[in-house]
Amino acid sequence: GLASKEIAFTVPLLVWLYEWYFFRDLSRDWLMTGLKYFAAPAIIILPVLLYAYTDGDPLRILAKYDDRDFTLLERLLTQYRVVWLYLSLLFLPLPSRFNLDYDFPVSSSLFSPPSTLIAIVATVGLFYAAFRLAPKHRILSFAILWFFINLALESSFIALEMAFEHRTYLPSILVVVALWQYIEGWCASIPKLAPILALLIAAGLGGATVSRGKVWCDRVSLWADCAAKSPNKARPHFNLAQSCEAAGQIERAVAEFRETLQIDPEHAEAHNNYGGLLQREYGKSEEARPHFEKAIEYREKYAEPYNNLGTVLANEGKIDEAVVNFRQAVKLKPDFAQAISQLGMALTLQGNYKEGLPFLQQAIKMAPNDQTFRNNLTAATNRWKRQQSEAPGNE
Numbered sequence: 001g002l003a004s005k006e007i008a009f010t011v012p013l014l015v016w017l018y019e020w021y022f023f024r025d026l027s028r029d030w031l032m033t034g035l036k037y038f039a040a041p042a043i044i045i046l047p048v049l050l051y052a053y054t055d056g057d058p059l060r061i062l063a064k065y066d067d068r069d070f071t072l073l074e075r076l077l078t079q080y081r082v083v084w085l086y087l088s089l090l091f092l093p094l095p096s097r098f099n100l101d102y103d104f105p106v107s108s109s110l111f112s113p114p115s116t117l118i119a120i121v122a123t124v125g126l127f128y129a130a131f132r133l134a135p136k137h138r139i140l141s142f143a144i145l146w147f148f149i150n151l152a153l154e155s156s157f158i159a160l161e162m163a164f165e166h167r168t169y170l171p172s173i174l175v176v177v178a179l180w181q182y183i184e185g186w187c188a189s190i191p192k193l194a195p196i197l198a199l200l201i202a203a204g205l206g207g208a209t210v211s212r213g214k215v216w217c218d219r220v221s222l223w224a225d226c227a228a229k230s231p232n233k234a235r236p237h238f239n240l241a242q243s244c245e246a247a248g249q250i251e252r253a254v255a256e257f258r259e260t261l262q263i264d265p266e267h268a269e270a271h272n273n274y275g276g277l278l279q280r281e282y283g284k285s286e287e288a289r290p291h292f293e294k295a296i297e298y299r300e301k302y303a304e305p306y307n308n309l310g311t312v313l314a315n316e317g318k319i320d321e322a323v324v325n326f327r328q329a330v331k332l333k334p335d336f337a338q339a340i341s342q343l344g345m346a347l348t349l350q351g352n353y354k355e356g357l358p359f360l361q362q363a364i365k366m367a368p369n370d371q372t373f374r375n376n377l378t379a380a381t382n383r384w385k386r387q388q389s390e391a392p393g394n395e
Contacts, residue, residue, distance in 0.1 A: 006053070007170070010149050012038075017149075021142050026134055064159035070106045072157060077107035079155040079162075080119035086151070086168045090175060095211040100222065101239075102163040103230035123148075143178035147171040219243035227256070234264035242273065250281050268299035276308055285312045303333035307342060314346055322346045337366040341373045348380040353387075356380060 001008030016038055024030040054060045065072055082104060089097060107116040130144040150171035154160055187194040215225045220243045226236035241256030257274035260267055275291030278284040289312050295305035310325035326343035329336055344359030360377040367373055 007150065007153055009049070009153055012042075014146065014149060017142070017145060021134070021138055061158060068159050070162065072159075074106045074108055075159070075162065076157060077110070077116050078104065080123050081107060081115055082163045083123065083148070083151060083155055084119050085163060086165075086171070087147075089165065089168065090172050093205065093208060095208050095215070098165060098212060099226060099229040100165075101226040101230055101233065101236045103233035104162045106162070139174075139181055140178045143174040146174040218247075220247050220249070227259075232263060234260050234267055234270070237263065238267065238270050238273075241270070245273075245277060250277070253277060266298045268295040268302055268305070271295040271298070272302070272305040272308060275305070279308070279312065285315060288312065301332055303329040303336050303339065306332065307336065307339040310339075310342060310346070314342070314349075319346055319349050323350065335366065337363045337370070337373070340366070341370075341376050345376045345380060348383060351387075353380070353384045357384070 001011060016034060020026060020031055020034065050058050062072060065075075068075075070078070085104075105113065107113065110117045110120070126144055127148070130141045133144075134141040148171075151167060154164075154167050183197060184194050187197065214221070216222055220240070223236055223240035223243050227240045230236050237256045237260040241253045241260060244250075244253035244256060254274070254277065257270055257277065260270040261274065264270070271291040272295040275288035275295070278288040278291070289309065292305040292309040292312065295302060296309070299305075306325045306329035310322040310329065313319075313325060314322035323343065323346045326339055326346055329339035330343055333339065340359050341363035344356045344361075344363065347353075347356030347359065350356075357377070357380060360373070360380055363373045364370070364377060
């Protein structure tokens with residue numbers, strides 16, 4: 001399980017806890033004995049697993065925070081509030097509350113925002129309640145522990161996204177089971193009430209599913225929903241811009257690219273893709289060029305803007321500068337067929353057919369169905385043949 005999904009890390013603890021709850025009747029003697037046998041393997045196995053998953057460098061987990069806009073401490077503090085968001089979604093699953101890409105406010109301290117401390121106290125209180133309820137309300141108690149233990153890995157110190165709804169799928173199973181058990185108990189005096197409630201709940205959830213399904217029907221509607229619910233986050237607007245461009249909604253794509261750059265002026269991909277859109281759809285190479293340059297400035301090891309800038313330069317007749325950019329694009333991304341073809345074409349325009357033609361041939365081998373690459377090779381070969389006929393021996 002660990003080799004396919006890291007959340008399997010919690011399985012041994014849950015199996016042991018299940019044994020204690022439902023087969024050992026919460027026996028303290030068995031608990032103490034079991035801890036001895038459980039703790040020893042854990043002390044040995046956990047460091048080995050950590051070493052294996054991090055390729056011998058456990059600090060790599062912390063290094064991933066360099067790519068996040070929050071720190072380890074901020075994530076740990078915020079996750080208490082995130083967990084209560086997950087719980088609230090289980091009890092109030094309105095379509096308007098669901099969001100693929102949350103812009104969740106980060107907790108910078110116990111009191112910023114104040115709900116951080118409240119969430120921590122509430123979580124501790126719920127754990128306390130779980131153990132107090134265990135003797136008489138076994139399933140409810142176990143469901144509470146099941147929920148938190150299954151979230152333990154993804155809501156801890158690992159530098160993952162702050163909140164994702166799909167993390168609640170497995171943790172919510174026993175919570176739902178426990179809730180329905182109590183609903184049936186409350187309806188015991190009125191036998192027909194339970195099936196009626198079941199139908200009403202199923203109808204409500206079914207309607208909510210249909211409503212949410214409409215949001216997921218295509219990429220544009222999905223990212224439009226995210227952008228509306230996370231208006232100050234760059235990624236939903238960027239993904240919406242890309243989706244609109246793919247769907248042919250060019251003006252809307254332009255607006256969303258601009259919104260992305262207004263939120264995050266250093267968004268390299270947005271600069272590159274917006275520049276590409278301006279160049280392709282409107283022929284505004286002069287307006288596109290600064291965006292390619294900014295994309296390179298903000299992310300030096302990004303091949304696409306080098307290729308796009310090279311195209312602008314080549315169209316302006318600045319072949320030498322274009323070759324420099326195409327070479328950099330190929331260096332950063334050796335399997336970038338378009339850049340390879342562009343480099344080959346630019347080299348032949350310099351008169352360097354000996355180096356350029358092999359690049360054009362390589363691009364066709366990588367993408368044999370791309371007609372543009374074949375046209376480039378044909379045009380370059382015809383030029384070379386004309387040059388040979390006019391000045392034999394010139395390569």
